[in-house]
Amino acid sequence: MGCSFMLVCMCFTLYVYPHLSSTAVSGLENEVDEGSLYPEILRDEAVSRLYELGKVSDAEGYLERTFMSPASVRAGYLIRSWMEDAGLRTWIDKMGNVHGRADGSNPSAKALLIGSHLDTVIDAGMFDGSLGIVSAISALKALSVRGKLGRLVRPVEVIAFSDEEGVRFQSTFLGSAAIAGILPASALQYSDKSGSTVQEVLRSNSLDATEGNLHELKYDPESVWGYAEVHIEQGPVLERVGIPLGVVKGIAGQTRLKITVRGTQGHAGTVPMSMRQDPMVAAAELIVLLENVCKHPEDFLSFDEHCKDSSVKSLAGSLVCTVGEISPWPSASNVIPGQVVFTVDIRAMDDMGREAIIYEYSKRMYHICDRRSVSCNLERKHDAGAVMCDPELTAQLKSSSQTALKKMANEFDGEVPILMSGAGHDAMAISHLTKVGMIFARCRGGISHSSKEHVLDDDVWAAGLAVLALLESDM
Known part of the structure; x- marks a missing residue:
């Protein structure tokens, strides 16, 4: 996938100034x-x-x-x-x-x-x-x-x-x-x-x-x-x-996603591990995937002569991703959940880079859900360039x-x-x-x-x- 990334760097001039606290303004x-x-x-x-x-x-x-x-x-x-x-x-x-x-x-x-x-x-x-x-x-x-x-x-x-x-x-x-x-x-x-x-x-x-x-x-x-x-x-x-x-x-720029993973609800003591369609473990894998994608975008985003390796690596300087909320249903200790919903917050200085991350993450998300025989749905709840x-x-x-x-x-x-x-x-x-x-x-x-x-x-x-x-x- 061809792409173009631009990292807007944090810029400031480092000087050694007095700490302007209450002592600095006394008198x-x-x-x-x-x-x-x-x-x-x-x-x-x-x-x-x-x-x-x-x-x-x-x-x-x-x-x-x-x-x-x-x-x-x-x-x-x-x-x-x-x-x-x-x-x-x-x-x-x-x-x-x-x-x-x-x-x-x-x-x-x-x-x-x-x-x-x-x-x-x-x-x-x-x-x-x-x-x-x-x-x-x-x-x-x-x-x-x-x-x-x-x-x-x-x-x-x-x-x-x-x-x-x-x-x-x-x-x-x-x-x-x-x-x-x-x-x-x-x-x-x-x-x-x-x-x-x-x-x-x-x-x-x-x-x-x-x-x-x-x-x-x-x-x-x-x-x-x-x-x-x-x-x-x-x-x-x-x-x-x-x-x-x-x-x-x-x-x-910022994007907020709501991801819903649906599986098969069941008894925690009677459903064999090999027969489960557990949305919780699928959600856990998806969350770890998000961390890996956002920590190491260069390992997940493809590049060509228009998008050099150094450009992809520069995205790591501003890209941050967070899962802040997880909601299982029915949320009981002795029940395999039937559904898990979690939020994703993705931010980067470059809008094209942020979109590339979302595209790559969603593509891999559906592969994981297919492999685990659960369904996944991704909703974009908020976008700000x-x-x-x-x-x-x-x-x-x-x-x-x-x-x-x-x-x-x-x-x-x-x-x-x-x-x-x-x-x-x-x-x-x-x-x-x-x-x-x-x-x-x-x-x-x-x-x-x-x-x-x-x-x-x-x-x-x-x-x-x-x-x-x-x-x-x-x-």
Whole structure:
């Protein structure tokens, strides 16, 4: 199979900078105007709000907020109250997205959108998604308390998207895709494990999204100037180089698959091993196959003069594959299952390479299922192509990040790192609407999607200062 691969490398300049923690910014009162740093809003209050939001959960003992769950709805109202506290005009749309808008000095101008997601994975950290929402609200509040909100040259709108993780309905970006106008009407009929559809859970919260009015959520591209998102890095690079903030050059493409393996259900004690059609062992073989394909793509993908061996090997630099969920039926210790369903998440910087992996994996999957006398079905639940951030907006975000870091530690005189993102973000959906850019904030150990996820208080402060610098640059 002929193919062409391109690996977009993670690029950043390695410098040895001081670790900008709380000790690095002590004594700032003697070096810069403390008022311009807004520590009481951008650090103290923002951190307090992140911890408050981190307690809004549907589970006892860990954080879980999925699309339109009771905790998600409560979180939305809490965020809306913070938006109003910052002087923003607020509303909740038919997909549960929470909006807060400052019209600035020219309400008819193209708007800057700033946002992230309020939903979480299961057993989540409190910064993923929430940091982008809180830092944007805090930056606008800092302008509001100084009477500068009306001096914005363009409207600024903060959006807390209702779904990015895709945990409940196995389809990411329900919130941001609706705003971008790329959410299919069929998405309203997606069902969760209980059989409830997206439309039903929206209606249970008095949100009447229908196939007929879904298009009304789409923003007019001519009304939007661009989109910026602050997010934790979810990786180790910023911590390694000792810099609190980085900017994002591009985001890896992603495909989510749902694989169903069906066999013959039976008694665990009476069916001989040689006569079994066991979907569980077939699923186990398929999962090991996935690991092998994604660890060693060069052993599975063919190549010719158009696709050199070195090109195939380069795919290994960005390709990651994950099985995150396995559901057997009937799920009893003394029953050979009749069906096993598992999810596959495949990501790579190069879309053609990702498609080649899916093709090769599915071909080998059917061979394994035939050999084991079970049936297999593969469904594509989500596809998002790789996204490159807008160079001009990225340059502005880089300048704003450097301004923030220089205010916090005036010995910082280098380059903010430029990174590639292996994680998906709402910016991917919004890129279909307008130009996008992202700022990454350092997280401890690069850990995310875990209760161990952590961002230093002063790094929260730095993120808020960077958003504030972006807003002030347009005044």
